Amino acid sequence: DGGITQSPKYLFRKEGQNVTLSCEQNLNHDAMYWYRQDPGQGLRLIYYSQIVNDFQKGDIAEGYSVSREKKESFPLTVTSAQKNPTAFYLCASKPSPAYNQPQHFGDGTRLSIL
């Protein structure tokens, strides 16, 4: 079945450590997104990519980095510069950067600080 796979489901980070969250899709979608969810807040955009080898910052990109070397993969690195990384992270994709298309989501990764 086509879909978006995020791994791991749960991740623990030590202070000062970088961690990478995986997002893989087999939907042949061009556009991919990373969101963060905190209690009582809506999903907030971290980074998005409309095409391979290109990505843009969202509203809360500080302390995060991404790469888009392959169409199907959009990993998110939470760096030690992100001072409050504990959150639920969702990856999404849609067929193209064109408007008016719903996003498809993965199941999410919950990141906690040890």
Added chain:
Amino acid sequence: ILNVEQSPQSLHVQEGDSTNFTCSFPSSNFYALHWYRWETAKSPEALFVMTLNGDEKKKGRISATLNTKEGYSYLYIKGSQPEDSATYLCAFETNTGNQFYFGTGTSLTVIP
């Protein structure tokens, strides 16, 4: 950052009741309004994409309306069933970039 608001934050209804909730969004730079349904331990699932003022969409017992001039959308569920229990998210898609702005969601619990 654009402000998208959903109300109420949570709702408990009896099985068979009809219910509705609201999504408010900016009336400028509007391109589309998306509704998603998010069940616990699953991923959000797209319900509707609405673009035109006055749009009304329906999927089974769930329907949605759109007013772009005043910046709101209503989601209606007729004859709620326990399987309708989920968080319902709306997302505002602007015409100035490839970004979605999400509300905080309305959590619906349908009591059998």
